Amino acid sequence: MSQxxxxxxxxxxxxxxxxxxxxxxxxxxxxxxxxxxxxxxxxWIGCIDKVYSAEVDLDRLLEQDARHHGFGAxxxxxxxxxxxxxxxxxxxxxxxxxxxxxxxxxTSFPEAPxxxxxxxxxxx
Numbered sequence: 001m002s003q004x005x006x007x008x009x010x011x012x013x014x015x016x017x018x019x020x021x022x023x024x025x026x027x028x029x030x031x032x033x034x035x036x037x038x039x040x041x042x043x044w045i046g047c048i049d050k051v052y053s054a055e056v057d058l059d060r061l062l063e064q065d066a067r068h069h070g071f072g073a074x075x076x077x078x079x080x081x082x083x084x085x086x087x088x089x090x091x092x093x094x095x096x097x098x099x100x101x102x103x104x105x106x107t108s109f110p111e112a113p114x115x116x117x118x119x120x121x122x123x124x
Contacts, residue, residue, distance in 0.1 A: 008075045012102040016091040020073035021052050024065040025085035033081065051084055053077045 009018040026034045026047065033048045036058065046055040052074040064071040073089060080086040 008077055010102050013100070014095045015100075017100075017102075018089045018091060019076035019080075020087055020089045021076045021080050022071070022073050022085040022087075023047075023052060023056050024061055024071045027058070027061065027065075029083065031083055033083075049078065049081060051076055051078050051080050 008020075009016065023045065025031075027045065033051075034045055035048050036043055036045045038044070043058040044055040045058050045061070046052075054074055056071075056074075061071045073087065076086060
């Protein structure tokens with residue numbers, strides 16, 4: 001069996017699994033690894049550890065998070081920290097391709113510390 005991909009997604013089969021994190025959780029829990037800065041009247045937030053690399057407009061995140069489906073997830077660029085809310089998202093779960101060709105991808109994050117929910121799989 002080949003090594004699991006070290007980046008945030010697996011393209012070994014047509015399902016396309018991605019490691020994701022939820023920045024709204026960072027805001028809600030006041031994560032100490034969250035930073036903020038203001039530029040042109042917009043407050044941007046991001047992760048000091050670059051678990052996700054995007055900077056997010058805080059007002060838009062809060063606006064979207066207040067809606068039924070929430071803000072959603074961002075691709076995890078690095079292994080999530082213990083306090084991160086993370087998941088494996090199957091982007092095309094309707095594609096029935098049989099057994100996972102890279103099962104190590106789903107377990108390649110470091111072991112969840114005590115008290116942290118195990119990584120869950122969405123969409124399948």
